[in-house]
Amino acid sequence: MRQRLPAHSYTQGILAGDRLVLSRAITLVESRRPDDQAVAQEVLEAVLPHTGRSIRVGITGVPGVGKSTFIEGFGQYLANLGHRLAVLTIDPTSQRSGGSLLGDKTRMETLSMNASAYIRPSPAGDSLGGVAHRTRETILLCEAAGFTIVLVETVGVGQSETVVHGMVDFFLLLMLAGAGDELQGMKRGIMELADALCITKADGDNRSAANRAQVEYRNALHLFPPTGTGWAPPVLTCSAVNQEGLTTIWQTIQEHQQLTTENGHWRRRRQEQQRTWFRSLLRQRLEGQFYAQPGMQQQIDLMEEEVMSGKRLPTPAVDTLLAM
Amino acid sequence: MRQRLPAHSYTQGILAGDRLVLSRAITLVESRRPDDQAVAQEVLEAVLPHTGRSIRVGITGVPGVGKSTFIEGFGQYLANLGHRLAVLTIDPTSQRSGGSLLGDKTRMETLSMNASAYIRPSPAGDSLGGVAHRTRETILLCEAAGFTIVLVETVGVGQSETVVHGMVDFFLLLMLAGAGDELQGMKRGIMELADALCITKADGDNRSAANRAQVEYRNALHLFPPTGTGWAPPVLTCSAVNQEGLTTIWQTIQEHQQLTTENGHWRRRRQEQQRTWFRSLLRQRLEGQFYAQPGMQQQIDLMEEEVMSGKRLPTPAVDTLLAM
Numbered sequence: 001m002r003q004r005l006p007a008h009s010y011t012q013g014i015l016a017g018d019r020l021v022l023s024r025a026i027t028l029v030e031s032r033r034p035d036d037q038a039v040a041q042e043v044l045e046a047v048l049p050h051t052g053r054s055i056r057v058g059i060t061g062v063p064g065v066g067k068s069t070f071i072e073g074f075g076q077y078l079a080n081l082g083h084r085l086a087v088l089t090i091d092p093t094s095q096r097s098g099g100s101l102l103g104d105k106t107r108m109e110t111l112s113m114n115a116s117a118y119i120r121p122s123p124a125g126d127s128l129g130g131v132a133h134r135t136r137e138t139i140l141l142c143e144a145a146g147f148t149i150v151l152v153e154t155v156g157v158g159q160s161e162t163v164v165h166g167m168v169d170f171f172l173l174l175m176l177a178g179a180g181d182e183l184q185g186m187k188r189g190i191m192e193l194a195d196a197l198c199i200t201k202a203d204g205d206n207r208s209a210a211n212r213a214q215v216e217y218r219n220a221l222h223l224f225p226p227t228g229t230g231w232a233p234p235v236l237t238c239s240a241v242n243q244e245g246l247t248t249i250w251q252t253i254q255e256h257q258q259l260t261t262e263n264g265h266w267r268r269r270r271q272e273q274q275r276t277w278f279r280s281l282l283r284q285r286l287e288g289q290f291y292a293q294p295g296m297q298q299q300i301d302l303m304e305e306e307v308m309s310g311k312r313l314p315t316p317a318v319d320t321l322l323a324m
Numbered sequence: 325m326r327q328r329l330p331a332h333s334y335t336q337g338i339l340a341g342d343r344l345v346l347s348r349a350i351t352l353v354e355s356r357r358p359d360d361q362a363v364a365q366e367v368l369e370a371v372l373p374h375t376g377r378s379i380r381v382g383i384t385g386v387p388g389v390g391k392s393t394f395i396e397g398f399g400q401y402l403a404n405l406g407h408r409l410a411v412l413t414i415d416p417t418s419q420r421s422g423g424s425l426l427g428d429k430t431r432m433e434t435l436s437m438n439a440s441a442y443i444r445p446s447p448a449g450d451s452l453g454g455v456a457h458r459t460r461e462t463i464l465l466c467e468a469a470g471f472t473i474v475l476v477e478t479v480g481v482g483q484s485e486t487v488v489h490g491m492v493d494f495f496l497l498l499m500l501a502g503a504g505d506e507l508q509g510m511k512r513g514i515m516e517l518a519d520a521l522c523i524t525k526a527d528g529d530n531r532s533a534a535n536r537a538q539v540e541y542r543n544a545l546h547l548f549p550p551t552g553t554g555w556a557p558p559v560l561t562c563s564a565v566n567q568e569g570l571t572t573i574w575q576t577i578q579e580h581q582q583l584t585t586e587n588g589h590w591r592r593r594r595q596e597q598q599r600t601w602f603r604s605l606l607r608q609r610l611e612g613q614f615y616a617q618p619g620m621q622q623q624i625d626l627m628e629e630e631v632m633s634g635k636r637l638p639t640p641a642v643d644t645l646l647a648m
Contacts, residue, residue, distance in 0.1 A: 044637055052634060137639075186549035188516040220544035225510035271632045278631040278638040282624075285642055286610050300606075307602040308595045310376060313368055314602040315461075318609055 004028065004035075007042040014047055017146045019118055026120060029137045044137055047144035052270070054086075054143045055257060056150045058164045061174030062186050066200045066240060067153055070174060072108045073240030074249065078149055079116035081250075085149040086142035087111070088135060089121045118147060136167050136277055161190050166273055169266060170195045170253050175217070177201070177209035192224055196233050196252050203239035210237045229265040231256055299324065328352065328359075331366040338371055341470045343442055350444060353461045368461055371468035376594070378410075378467045379581060382476045382488045385498030386510050390524045390564060391477055394498060396432045397564030398573065402473055403440035405574075409473040410466035411435070412459055413445045442471060460491050460601055485514050490597055493590060494519045494577050499541070501525070501533035516548055520557050520576050527563035534561045553589040555580055623648065 005013075005021075010028070013021025029040045061067050071087055078085050087108070111117050120142075122135050139150050154164045165171045173194035191197070197217055202210035217235040227233065234252060238245030260266040291297055299321060306312040329337075329345075334352070337345025353364045385391050395411055402409050411432070435441050444466075446459050463474050478488045489495045497518035515521070521541055526534035541559040551557065558576060562569030584590040615621055623645060630636040 041637070041640055041643075045640065048634070048637060137637075188549050188551065189513045191548065192512040192516060216543065216547055219540065220547045223540055223544045224515065225512050227512065274632050274634065274638070275628055278628055278641060281638045282642045282645065283607060283611060285646055286614055287607060289646075290610055304599055304602055308598050310372070310598065313365070313372060313461075314598070314605045316365055316369065317602060318606045321606065322609055322613075 004039060007039050007046065010039070010043040011046040014043070014141060014145045015050060019145070022118070022141060022145045023120065025141050026138050029141065030122070030134045040137075044140060047141065050144040051140040052143060054139075054148050054150045055170065055253065056139060056152065056168040057253060058152045058154065058161075058168035058171040059174065060154045060161045060164065060171070060190065061200070062176075065174045065176050067174060068108055070198075070200055070238070070240045071151060071153060072111045073243055074246050075108070075111040075117050075151065076114060077243065077246040078250065079111075079114050082116075083149050084116050084118075084147045085151060086118045086120065086139075086145075086147040087151045087153065088138055088142070089119075089153040118142065118145075135164070139167065161187060161193065165193045166276055169260075169269065170256055172249070172253075173197050174200050175213070177206055177213040191221075194233055195227075195231065195256055196236060196249070197221070198236045198238050198245070198249060200238060200240065202237035202245065203242050207239075213237075229260055229269075230263055231259055231265075293324075296321070296324070328363060331363050331370065334363070334367040335370040338367070338465060338469045339374060343469070346442070346465060346469045347444070349465050350462050353465065354446070354458045364461075368464060371465065375464040375467040378463075378472050378474045379494070379577065380463060380474045380476065380492040381577060382478065382485075382492035382495040383498065384478045384485045384488065384495070384514065385524070386500075389498045389500050391498060392432055394522075394524055394562070394564045395475060395477060396435045397567055398570050399432070399435040399441050399475065400438060401567065401570040402574065403435075403438050406440075407473050408440050408471045409442070409475060410463075410469075410471040411441065411443045411475045411477065412462055412466070413443075413477040442466065442469075459488070463491065485511060485517065489517045490600055493584075493593065494580055496573070496577075497521050498524050499537070501530060501537040515545075518557055519551075519555065519580055520560060520573070521545070522560040522562050522569070522573060524562060524564065526561035526569065527566050531563075553584055553593075554587055555583055555589075617648075620645070620648070 005024070010021055010025045014025055025040070025043055028036050029044070031037065031040070059067060059071060075085055075087060108119055112119050120138065122138060135152065139152070142150050152164050152168055154160045171194050173190060173196070175197055177199050199210045199213050199217070214235050214237050221233055221235060236245060236248055236252065238249060240246070257266065260269070291300065303312065303317040303321060307314050307317050329348070334345055334349045338349055349364070349367055352360050353368070355361065355364065383391060383395060399409055399411060432443055436443050444462065446462060459476060463476070466474050476488050476492055478484045495518050497514060497520070499521055501523050523534045523537050523541070538559050538561050545557055545559060548557075560569060560572055560576065562573060564570070581590065584593070615624065627636065627641040627645060631638050631641050
């Protein structure tokens with residue numbers, strides 16, 4: 001299963017839209033083996049000219065908001081419009097063993113059988129940087145394989161949203177009606193990152209609550225500082241099970257794309273994302289090299305403890321580490 | 325003027341509450357000369373046991389919100405209660421030449437003549453990390469000099485708020501009534517960092533608009549995710565010129581301190597801030613060493629440009645840099 005193909009086989013397979021090869025290439029990109037990485041980078045460079053042309057949409061929300069149901073419904077809607085879409089999920093709780101893979105496929109059973117959709121869970125890495133690193137490259141592979149919409153799902157509780165926000169063109173925050181317990185666990189600051197809010201499960205008995213929440217959030221967003229892109233994040237409602245509100249969401253994403261393409265923010269956002277990716281990778285590697293020195297991790301832990309307890313100041317602590 | 329004292333003279337002067345010595349010690353801490361830094365670190369280590377016991381309050385808001393007037397009024401109010409307070413301002417537009425020093429002293433003329441208040445502008449450094457680095461240490465020096473409240477002022481437009489949020493116990497966001505042009509330029513995400521919002525200039529014709537804004541922001545904050553500390557950020561109003569609302573603000577800060585002291589979040593926040601300071605300093609120094617290599621900055625700029633234009637992927641770009 002882990003037999004590696006030559007780089008050009010991956011490249012050809014991906015560009016031909018072969019999903020099996022695509023999946024194997026993603027596994028290669030996710031591998032930490034240096035020999036795998038060498039081939040992975042060769043493949044990525046070869047497909048690079050064929051990337052960048054999808055609409056990248058980040059979708060987040062706390063557990064229970066109905067992300068899987070939403071993505072299943074929205075994905076089918078997009079597929080029925082004739083789009084080819086890839087769904088990448090980042091699950092910080094999953095292990096690299098691949099357990100989440102089965103889980104996700106099961107979660108989105110109907111969509112996973114749709115010939116226009118490709119679902120790929122990214123197991124959480126050791127670091128957020130690791131997750132981001134692989135997911136960014138997975139997006140590129142999917143684009144090269146001809147997917148024109150890439151949905152990146154993340155759980156709205158940790159730092160992963162900020163990372164995902166840094167790799168998509170449009171960031172959709174799913175919310176539940178009622179601002180009570182549902183907000184528990186949501187990371188503060190996320191609401192202000194969103195390009196649109198959508199109240200999910202706006203059906204049945206929940207419909208009027210969803211409409212009330214919509215008005216409340218609209219009023220609240222109105223009080224936020226502007227995005228600086230000329231875009232005012234709207235508050236929408238939807239019912240994935242009833243297939244309601246999905247058209248509006250898709251229209252919203254397209255309007256956002258049109259506006260920000262025209263005023264240059266689309267390109268600027270992508271360029272800044274590229275720069276951030278580059279800079280954080282450089283930083284990560286520099287830190288990695290430093291931390292990897294024999295005994296260094298213990299020294300850092302020791303210093304950190306002393307700094308946290310107020311016994312030592314950061315500057316001499318860092319001086320000591322750098323002098324080692 | 326730049327004549328350096330021996331370390332113990334600074335230490336003794338600071339612990340005796342001598343403002344002149346305190347000012348000179350802060351200048352020393354802000355200096356980039358290695359010999360100054362050596363003495364500065366010696367002083368900081370010596371005073372360390374006498375630090376940490378003030379209430380550190382960050383105050384932010386866009387230009388025009390009336391920060392200086394507020395701090396002048398609030399500072400006088402606190403001084404009249406018998407507190408000794410230090411006011412540190414961070415001005416990203418100021419130069420190291422010291423021009424802002426005069427400017428700030430003039431801005432807070434009455435407070436600057438109050439024997440219980442000490443005003444010190446921190447000129448903006450080359451980097452945000454630089455600003456943070458010095459301001460954190462300046463807070464410690466002020467605490468050692470016996471100031472029991474430290475107000476850190478910042479302009480609510482850039483990244484400096486996040487940095488200042490990372491060095492205070494309580495983060496106060498000053499706002500203007502009306503959610504129109506006033507919000508232009510305010511950094512998104514700041515509202516969700518605030519421990520309290522306060523609508524300024526709630527006097528005269530502006531009073532009813534301020535009260536309306538208070539209700540609107542209250543409703544909006546209610547929809548935010550909880551802070552995770554058991555604290556619900558209140559929305560207040562004040563008039564610094566009429567000395568109205570200042571009591572409530574001070575009570576709010578004290579209530580926050582009491583609650584978070586009791587539930588452990590006060591201590592945890594400080595510990596996390598220490599750790600973040602340590603980690604970002606380590607990262608900064610590692611990057612600094614790397615960037616300082618001959619010709620490296622040009623290489624990095626070149627790579628960054630290629631990455632931003634989509635010609636090159638970050639991973640091989642970083643590989644190339646690290647192999648140099």
